[in-house]
Amino acid sequence: MRVESSAIAPTPIAVTTPAKPPATGTLLAALGVVAFSLTFPATAWGLEGFGPWTLVAVRSVLAALIASVCLLALRVPLPDRRHLPGLAVVGAGVVVGFPLLTTLALETSTTAHAAVVVGLLPLTTALLSALRFGTRPSRAFWAAACAGAAAVVAFTVQQSGGALTTADLYLFGALLVCAAGYTEGGRLARVMPGWQVIGWALVLCLPLTVPVAAVALTYEPVRLTAHGLAGLLWVAAGSQFLGLVVWYRGMAVIGIPRASQLQLAQPLLTLVWSVLLLGEHLTVAAPLTAAAVLVCIAVTQRARS
Known part of the structure; x- marks a missing residue:
């Protein structure tokens, strides 16, 4: 789950889709965040029935099949x-790198600890966007983004006891490659529909994901359970395709920096799902962090570039 040596030089590109109100873009990006917030719990479910390499490869293949049907039908x-x-x-970023690295991390990490990735992702995406395209968000924007990221990181690190593990290395690597994928995807969504961006990316990865899926299914044991199948189906259809469809379209409408800041709420949503679906326990710090993050989101959405 960013390969950037071949990226296209940043040049002004005309938007070919009809203009939409910013509220529509915010709603679409928010729907993407909700879909992504279920990814870690669904991955934990999927790991109950599949090995990590099998889960990542099969989810990508299934998502690519859905995308292929849509591309061919239309x-x-x-x-x-x-x-x-x-x-x-x-x-490389959102189809292969991010799913693989986070799945490997979740073999030994809780979903609450893994949420540190999406806590840092908005700031990393905004930073890469600024470096890649020369955008200059305001000081208020950066201050709120850093404050929100710091609040989320402090909360998740406190939850894990502050110790760095191998899982942390996987998570920080996932953070970088995913931010690169989001940045390029947001740019491409200005010249083609968001669902086509992720659809073609999934299809282009089939020569890699199909052989890996075949080998992984041979060497990793498979236990067909309700949780395992439900987790696999969600990360394939919800996280890997539908969530990215609305997410990229939302970024195209309201811009990459602003859309990325909506993800500050994603770790907290993930923690809610981890309690409801996985039975994990949270501390009283959760509502305090939620309030701080919501304030930061409000500031970033009002701050002008």
């Missing part, structure tokens, strides 16, 4: 060659 033409480098970054 007779979508092949993407322009100039868009292939950007799609490769999306595929």
Whole structure:
């Protein structure tokens, strides 16, 4: 789950889709955040029935099949060659890198601890966006973004006892590759529908994901359980395809920096799901962190670039 050496030079690109009110973009990006917040709990469920490599490869193949059906049914033409480098970054970041690294981390980490990734992701995405495209968010924007990220990191680190493990290395690697994929995906969503961005990225990864799935299914044991199947189906259809469809479209409408800050709420949503679905226990710090994060989101949404 960012490959950036071949990225297209940042040049102004005309938006080919009709303009939409910012509220629509915010809603779409928020729906993506809700879908993503279920990813870690669903992955934990999936690991009950599948090995980590099997889960990652099969979810990508299933999501690619869904995308292929949509692309063929609507007779979508092949993407322009100039868009292939950007799609490769999306595929490397959000189709392969992020799912693989977070799944490996969740073998030994709780979902609450893994939420540190999405706590840092908004700030990392905004930073890469600024470096990649030369955008200059305001000082108020950066101050609120840093404050929100710090609040989320402090909460999740406190939950894990502050110790760095191998899982942390996986999570920080996932953070970087996912931020690169989000940045390129948000750019491409300005020139093609968001669902086509992730759809073509999934299809381009099939020559890699299909062989890996075949090998993984041979070497890793499979235990068909209700939780395992439900987790696999959600990370394939919800997290890997539908969530990214609305997320990329939302970024195209309201901009990458602002959309990325909505993800400050994602760790807290993940913690809620971890309690409801996995039976994990939270401390009284959770509502305090939630209040701080909501304030930061409000500031970033009002701050002008």
